[in-house]
Amino acid sequence: MARIAIRKLKYSGELFEYESPTFDDGINIIEGENGTGKSTFAELLYYCLGGTAEMLQPDRPHRHKEIFSDSNNYVELLLQIEVDHYLISRYLRSNDITIRYPDGRLEILPVHRSRDNKHIFSDWFLEKLGIQTIELNMGSLKWKLNLTDIFRLLYHDQAPNPMDIYKTPDREGFVTDSTVMRKAIFEVLLGKSFNEYYSLLGEMRSAENEKSKVKGAVELYRQMLSELQKEKEDVNITFLRKELTDKNAQLEKLETFLESINSTPSLPNESQTQVELLKASLLDLDIKESQSKRKEADLLDEIIKHRKVQSDLIIEVTQIKKMVYTHNELSLFSADTCPYCLREVERAKGKCVCGSDIDESQYERFFYSSVEYIEILKSKQKSVDTVNMAIDATQLDLKNVRDDISRFIQREQEIKTQIEKRVNESDRIFNVQSTKEVGDKIASLRKEIADIEQQISLESKRQDLEDKLSLTETVYTTLSKKVEKLYAESNLEMDERIKEFNKTYSMLMQKSVIDCRRAYLDSSYMPVINDGEYREASAAVPRRLMYFFTLLHLSLVNSSISFPRFLLIDTPETSGIDKERLLKSFECISEIVPQNKANDFQIILLTGIGKYPERYLERVKQTLTEHDRLLKEVKR
Amino acid sequence: MNSKKAIEFKKRLMFLKGEDLYFLTYNILVLLHGYSCESSQKPFLDHTKLAYLIDFVADNKLVSMLNSSALKSPQYDSVDKAYLQSAYTEGLIRRHIVSRLFYALERKGIVSLEMKNDKKIVAIWLKTDGIPTDFFKTELYDVELENVSRLREALPQLRTMTISTMLKRLYSDNGVATWHE
Numbered sequence: 001m002a003r004i005a006i007r008k009l010k011y012s013g014e015l016f017e018y019e020s021p022t023f024d025d026g027i028n029i030i031e032g033e034n035g036t037g038k039s040t041f042a043e044l045l046y047y048c049l050g051g052t053a054e055m056l057q058p059d060r061p062h063r064h065k066e067i068f069s070d071s072n073n074y075v076e077l078l079l080q081i082e083v084d085h086y087l088i089s090r091y092l093r094s095n096d097i098t099i100r101y102p103d104g105r106l107e108i109l110p111v112h113r114s115r116d117n118k119h120i121f122s123d124w125f126l127e128k129l130g131i132q133t134i135e136l137n138m139g140s141l142k143w144k145l146n147l148t149d150i151f152r153l154l155y156h157d158q159a160p161n162p163m164d165i166y167k168t169p170d171r172e173g174f175v176t177d178s179t180v181m182r183k184a185i186f187e188v189l190l191g192k193s194f195n196e197y198y199s200l201l202g203e204m205r206s207a208e209n210e211k212s213k214v215k216g217a218v219e220l221y222r223q224m225l226s227e228l229q230k231e232k233e234d235v236n237i238t239f240l241r242k243e244l245t246d247k248n249a250q251l252e253k254l255e256t257f258l259e260s261i262n263s264t265p266s267l268p269n270e271s272q273t274q275v276e277l278l279k280a281s282l283l284d285l286d287i288k289e290s291q292s293k294r295k296e297a298d299l300l301d302e303i304i305k306h307r308k309v310q311s312d313l314i315i316e317v318t319q320i321k322k323m324v325y326t327h328n329e330l331s332l333f334s335a336d337t338c339p340y341c342l343r344e345v346e347r348a349k350g351k352c353v354c355g356s357d358i359d360e361s362q363y364e365r366f367f368y369s370s371v372e373y374i375e376i377l378k379s380k381q382k383s384v385d386t387v388n389m390a391i392d393a394t395q396l397d398l399k400n401v402r403d404d405i406s407r408f409i410q411r412e413q414e415i416k417t418q419i420e421k422r423v424n425e426s427d428r429i430f431n432v433q434s435t436k437e438v439g440d441k442i443a444s445l446r447k448e449i450a451d452i453e454q455q456i457s458l459e460s461k462r463q464d465l466e467d468k469l470s471l472t473e474t475v476y477t478t479l480s481k482k483v484e485k486l487y488a489e490s491n492l493e494m495d496e497r498i499k500e501f502n503k504t505y506s507m508l509m510q511k512s513v514i515d516c517r518r519a520y521l522d523s524s525y526m527p528v529i530n531d532g533e534y535r536e537a538s539a540a541v542p543r544r545l546m547y548f549f550t551l552l553h554l555s556l557v558n559s560s561i562s563f564p565r566f567l568l569i570d571t572p573e574t575s576g577i578d579k580e581r582l583l584k585s586f587e588c589i590s591e592i593v594p595q596n597k598a599n600d601f602q603i604i605l606l607t608g609i610g611k612y613p614e615r616y617l618e619r620v621k622q623t624l625t626e627h628d629r630l631l632k633e634v635k636r
Numbered sequence: 637m638n639s640k641k642a643i644e645f646k647k648r649l650m651f652l653k654g655e656d657l658y659f660l661t662y663n664i665l666v667l668l669h670g671y672s673c674e675s676s677q678k679p680f681l682d683h684t685k686l687a688y689l690i691d692f693v694a695d696n697k698l699v700s701m702l703n704s705s706a707l708k709s710p711q712y713d714s715v716d717k718a719y720l721q722s723a724y725t726e727g728l729i730r731r732h733i734v735s736r737l738f739y740a741l742e743r744k745g746i747v748s749l750e751m752k753n754d755k756k757i758v759a760i761w762l763k764t765d766g767i768p769t770d771f772f773k774t775e776l777y778d779v780e781l782e783n784v785s786r787l788r789e790a791l792p793q794l795r796t797m798t799i800s801t802m803l804k805r806l807y808s809d810n811g812v813a814t815w816h817e
Contacts, residue, residue, distance in 0.1 A: 316653055319694070322776050323658035326665075329768055332744060333657055342657075342740035368651070376651050 001555075002129045003565040005080040005602040009045055013073030013092075016066050016631040018044075021621040025599040027589060029620040031609045037630025038606040039158060040064060042570040045604075046155055048075040048090050050097060050111045050121045051148050052170035058093065066631050067092060081128045097121040113144065122147035131562050132195055135202035136175075136184055143175050145198070149185050156548050156569040162540040165526065165547050179524045186525045189563045190497045190554060193490040200486055204479040211472040218465045225458055237459045244452045251445045258438045275422055282415045289408040292401050299398040303391055310387040317380045324373045333367045497554065497561075498525075504592070505550040512542040512585045519546075541577040542585045545569070553592035556600055565601035573611055586613050654726060660737055663693045666777050668747070668762045670784030671795050679750065679759035681796050686760075687734040688727030688806065689794075692787055698723055699783045702790040702806070721812045724803075 005025060011018040020030075020041070032038045043053030043064075055064040067073060076089040087100035095111045099121075109121040123133055125147045134145040152167040159167060166185070169176040187194035326332075336345045338353060345353045352358050368376070502520040505527065509519040516539070519529050527543055548567055555563035573582050589603065605612065609623065624630055653659055664686055670693075673680040680686070692698050701716060738760065741747045745766035750759045772781075787794065791805055803814045 318776075318779075319653060319659060322662050322780075323656060325774065325776055326658045326662040329771055330661070330744070330746065332661060332740070332746075342736060343743070367657075 001131075001560065001562045001564070002082050003600065003602075004129070005566060006045065006077060006568075006604060007080055007085065008076075008078035009041065009048070010076040011044055011067075011073065011631065012076070013067070013070035013634070015070045015634055016073070017634050018631050023602065023604060023621060025602055026593075027603045027605060027616055027619045029605045029607060029612055029616055030622045030624065031607055031611070031620055032622075032624030032630075033609060033626060036624035036626060036628075038624060039570055040067075040630050042155070042157065042568055042604075042606055044075045045077065045568060046151065047092075048077045048088055048097070049125070049147060049151070050090075051151060051155075056092065081125075099124065113146075120146075126150070129562065129564050131188060132199035134184065134188060134195075134198040135205065136180065136198070137202070137205045141175055143181070145184060145188065149176075149181070150189065150564075152185060153189055153548065153551060154564070154566055154568060156545065156567060156572065158570050158572075158574050159544070162544040162572075162575045165544050183525055187490070187494060189551065190501070190561055191490055191494050193486060193493045195562055197483065197486040197490045200479060200483050204476065204483045207472060207476040207479050211469070211476045214465065214469045214472050218462070218469050221462055221465055225462060228458070237456060237463060240452055240456045240459060244449065244456065247445055247449050247452065251442060251449065254438055254442050254445065258435065258442065261434055261438070271422055275419055278415050278419045278422070282412060282419070285408050285412050285415070289405055289412070292404045292408065296398060296401045296405065299394055299401060303394050303398065306387050306391045306394060310384060310391065313380055313384045313387060317377060317384065320373060320377045320380060324370060324377070327370060327373065335367055335369065337367050339367075500554060500558075501550055504553050505546055508546040508549055508588045508591060509542065511588055511591065512546060512581065513539045519543075538577060538581065541572050541575050542581065545572055545585050546588065549588055549592045552601060552603075556592070556594060556597045567601075567603045568606075569603065570606045571608065573608055579611060582611055583613050586616070654730075655733070657733075657737060659694075660690060660730070660734060661741065662777070663690045663780060664734075664737075664741075665746070665762065665767070666772070666780040667693050667784055668760065669772050670781055671788065673761040673795065674764050675761055676748065676750065676759075678795075679748075679761040681752065681759050682757040682799050683735070683738050683749070683760045684731055684757075685794075685799050685802050687730040688724065688802070689787070690730065690734075691723045691726055692806075693780050693783050695723075696779065696783050696786075699786045699790070701810075702787070717811055720807065720810055724807050724812055724814060 006023050008022055009018075009020040018037075030038060030041060040055065043051075043056055047053045047056050054060055055062060056067065057063060058068065070092070072091075074089050074091040074094075076087060079086045079088050084102050086102070088097060089100075090097045090111075096108050097111060099107045099109065101107070107124075109119065109124055110117040111121055113120050113122075126133060126145075129150075131145075131150070136143045136145065148170050152169065155167050157167050166177075166182055175181060184198060188198060191197075333342065334344070336347050336353070337343070338345050347353050350357060350359075498521055505521070506519040509516045509527075509529065513529075515530075515536075516534065517530055519527055522528050527547060529539065529543065548569070551563050552565060552567055555561045555565045572585070573579070577585075586605075593601065609625075612620075667686065667689055668674070668680055671680060672678060692702070698720070701720065738747065738749060738758070742749050745763055747766075748761050748763050751757075752759045791797070791802070794802065797805075807814045
């Protein structure tokens, strides 16, 4: 799998600075006396990769004086992952790491995981190493495997107790230093399948969580439903849908029916016919009435004319009376008055005023005698009587016509009342009853429909939930089967790895510790020397160092191992080991590196001056002394 | 007997009130009496005016048309107008017979006539001694006398006004076209 290598380390502040030499593949040695800055180097490196270094913690008693007096200070690493070079930098007292990609692109990632920071530097790094982000579950606790956890088997620090093998975690706690955690780190670094296993395990746990959540929800929902639908029979959604369709169809029919009885005249046929008959007779009466009214008008006109004739006649009668009076009083004209000059004419009997013979009895004269006037008067009076009679007759006719009219009107009114009554009655009886029935039915149907719709929505929700449950169950089952399978595979693989590990480790231990006859890992991957009987404290350093070397070796011989073929070893001799044993231990490096893999790894070894095998002399990159310490004051 | 009845019937048929000389006579006399034209001091000027006035004396309907605002009101319709118009034409037709009647009445000593204004008009008045004293004392003429008094109310200057003015007041003003030579 992927390898990493540090090519350069740089510290820069306003007061101090440091720039490392370029580090090569293979072993790189920085030698130095105590207190010249070897551990500072290691811690700066570790700090730059997101670690928490003891002397770089502001609240620790032995914090680094120079670095904490400095300001604007940062660490910069030229880091190689596989073939790519990244420039990683982190300011002191900062929780952000800046990555500069080979193409010059910058990315700033947080060091710590938080609610807002899901993707942190560690995730980026592990992804580059091909190690999947692994979530470990311990009871209710969750833990994501971080770069600093991996570094516990890459960074061979100055541990106060080398028996622990693993570097102390940055933050000690129940989870972080648990056996489970250690085993996980070991398994992830060594086993390819374990990498997958742990990742799958995480997924499975999530699926399990999800499953139990959904299961809880379904249970709750079922309970709620049974509470809600106590009286209703438990029917499935298909049945409910069919019922809903039926009810809707019924409702539609009823609504159409209601509309029809509201919009069309709602008379039953019989009643309708009767009303039609009444209407016909009403129309007939109407016609008769208007005919009579026309007749009435004619008669009235006749009467008016008669009256006019009557009054004219009466006037004429009185006037004739006056003429008779004037004639009698003044005797102005007679039968012998000349019609032209109006004088009296002497006329012989049987002769006209013009002298012609006439029949005296037939002689028509221009003027009238009193008798003749009286005759005229009489005839006029007779005429008045006639006219009066005519008027009386006409008035009788008029009365009859008027009687007819009022009879017609009365009859019309009766028929109208009858029609109205009939229409109203049938309206009331028919409409009110049927509308009410239909309305009630519609209302109850609507309620039923609403109920069914609610039931459907509840049911479909339950179905959804149950579908989801069965889905999560399937996912979980699939995952758990996979996990099971993978676990079995991984265990097989791990057994193989442990065998290899034990073989190499045992060999290395025998070489570095004289009286070591047998070394192997126990079930928690902790080394057991001579079946646990060996307790010499001086063997603690090789025991731990060889552990790291064995891991490196395995990664060199087996490319499927995730271990990134990098070791940072900080002054192992401080844990109490004599120089001879120390050199023997270092000699083992040549044992673990196959001939053709000399450039496939990197070890940065920080050690005392000359405390390394002689043949590594050329591997010394820097020598730190009292006068040439790691951090140099900035020249102004 | 039959032929006599036929003649009487014929006579009755031929009777026309408006042309009867007695009808014209008593209306003229009542008018002059009503206007108190009974001496030469107070004559009725222009006897031709009387031809038109006869209808107003005989017919209370015509007088009431004159005497009210009826002619100006919307109720004054085409029927009324036609009535007034026929009165005018009656008068027009009557002029000659009325002139002859005046001379006959003068000969009988019932009225006096006098030429006035270069003989262009004739002034006329009643000769009270030529008429029986109780001639106007009958109730018979009450209607006519009442009409005359209403006519006087409508046209107080009627006695002396010219015929043109009278025609204008009686007809033209009420929408009836007139002509006068």
